[in-house]
Amino acid sequence: MAKKKPVEQSAAFLKTIRDWQKLEDDTIRYADTLMKKSKNRLIKMTMEMIKHDSQKHKMMQQMLIDSLTKEPFILAPEELGAISEGLNKHLAAEAKSLELADEALSNCELFVTQYILSYLIADEQKHHSLLAKLNELKRATVFVT
Numbered sequence: 731m732a733k734k735k736p737v738e739q740s741a742a743f744l745k746t747i748r749d750w751q752k753l754e755d756d757t758i759r760y761a762d763t764l765m766k767k768s769k770n771r772l773i774k775m776t777m778e779m780i781k782h783d784s785q786k787h788k789m790m791q792q793m794l795i796d797s798l799t800k801e802p803f804i805l806a807p808e809e810l811g812a813i814s815e816g817l818n819k820h821l822a823a824e825a826k827s828l829e830l831a832d833e834a835l836s837n838c839e840l841f842v843t844q845y846i847l848s849y850l851i852a853d854e855q856k857h858h859s860l861l862a863k864l865n866e867l868k869r870a871t872v873f874v875t
């Protein structure tokens with residue numbers, strides 16, 4: 731009996747990701763335009779960050795598409811076991827970063843500080859949760875694809 735394909739390999743799913751990926755080009759262009767149009771450093775920084783993020787999104791969407799259409803991602807628990815020590819140290823550093831960032835945010839009074847710190851904290855949370863999810867998989871007994 732043929733194994734049922736996951737929904738991720740359907741044309742509809744891939745189209746969604748590809749449509750979204752195309753939008754990244756638009757956001758990169760908008761960010762670029764606004765960056766050039768404004769002399770304000772806070773606006774420029776915001777546009778720069780969004781542009782970088784959009785470029786990163788494009789790359790990750792492509793890796794996702796390729797993993798579904800060409801070569802799948804495979805991750806075995808042993809591979810995580812092999813980097814266990816480094817992963818734990820990294821997790822601790824990200825957790826400490828979050829702690830410091832939260833402490834800084836809780837004391838701040840200016841709009842700009844809050845604006846920048848909340849962006850950074852969201853990123854640090856992302857880093858920590860990505861690593862935590864990988865760490866969880868160490869205990870899995872099956873291959874993840």
Ligand SMILES: [Fe+2]
Binds near residue numbers: 754783787
């Ligand atoms: Fe994006």
Ligand SMILES: [Fe+2]
Binds near residue numbers: 824827853854
């Ligand atoms: Fe981080």
